[in-house]
Amino acid sequence: MTKSKPVIFWFRNDLRLADNPALAAACDTGQPVIPVYIHDDVNAGIWKNGGATNWWLHQSLTSLAASIGAAGLHPLVFCKGDAKAEIARLVKETGADHVFWNRCYEPWAIARDTQIKESLKSGGVDAQSFSAFLLFEPWEIQNKTGQPYKVFTPYSRACLERGGIRPPVSGKLKSDGKPIITGLPLEKLGLMPDIKWYDGMAETWTPGETGAKKRLKKFITGCLDEYKAQRDFPAVDGGSRMSPYLHFGEISPHIIWHDVSKAIAEAGHDNAFANHGQGYLRQLLWREFSWHLLYHFPEFPEKAWNPRFAGFKWKKNKKLLNHWQKGQTGYPIIDAGMRELWQTGWMHNRVRMLVGSFLVKNLLLDWRDGEDWFWDTLVDADLGNNAQGWQWIAGCGADAAPYFRIFNPILQSRKFDAEGDYIRRYVPELSKLPDEFIHAPWEAPAMELHRAGITLGKTYPHPIVDHAEARDLALKAYHDSKPDDDAA
């Protein structure tokens, strides 16, 4: 009996065993499957993983390697470097005759993977890619004229009409687990930072497939019934927190879609529940929409989608940017958000909009400065979502908030953190201020500040800009950037 050639299964943003179509297909060949993870820091250009992302990735790979062991599969093989070269080397060393993976959609990854597929095929090796990261392939959804969608609502309608979201792949993964090759120790990938700044993240998160499943279950049973009512309050743990897991594919959108739909169905005639559930599914479609836009406009992370912003005079001011990054703007809700991000690697969605609006419309700094900071500090940093979010808030995106829609950080704070719980959690130096002053401490009477142990400019900054003034400046800048032929 001739010894069967192995199949290489290449893990990328699909760090899971459940609902992993390419992995299931690899096992279905009946040949030994060698699971591989390549830390490719060569091809990503300026979009190499950020620090928080790499921390998460390290934890997630630890967890993945353990589940692979528990499933009796071939031990996970770690490699580092140019994936093109690494795949070629692995094929040569193992004599593999298939390479399977699930598709990635970053423009640089598409370019790289296309090359890899071609070179494998020309070398007589079968290469197959599968759909696992998105519910809909970005090229599948088109409007009536065959063009990509530019507005979310019709896009989401088209998705729902198309339907046909496949159920999660079921069945047990089986393959000969006898080690064929070994890779690098995980530590050699260099994902963990030298300075130990990640305690807050470790306390907040459980990266990995098991953590994802647990969190999803908790969300569906505990939060979904009030989702739309609670999701906007940053002090409430009312969201799913699936974003980092989705980014690394520790859970698939298909599993989430399926489980949430099942919960809606089980609620029967409970229309309120269905409404909350559909509100959540709609958010999943925003993720699809982001990747749809990125696919059809590969410059999305670097270039304003709306050409009108091509000549916009963003300020360059390191000092202001630094105040924003460190949560020292003097606006409590903004500072709370930026500190939540720094400490936990994540920020509540409502607050992301507020800090984004503040950066772009109050400080007049370039949305790409915000995008870069988020890229480095978010554990859910995701090229499509991040670019879409920043272009949206800056007003230069496809289906974006108009530039003149400017959030008032004080009003938003009073509305969505009325009791100041969120502010007190992340800006403890203000914790003794009464609710009525905590949103704008500079308006508090001297006695209240004294009683709360606050000296503005010393224990907490003065506001770095005046909101009303900043608003006028932003509107003026927008007006000035108008092309002449647009002025009438």
Next chain:
DNA sequence: TGAAATGTTGGGGCG
């Protein structure tokens, strides 16, 4: 997935 400015209305105080 706004906020501010501006316009309108209607009740109540008051001469």
Next chain:
DNA sequence: ACGCCCCAACATTTC
């Protein structure tokens, strides 16, 4: 009783 003014409260427009 009446008109006038004030100003919430709400609606509309503008950025």
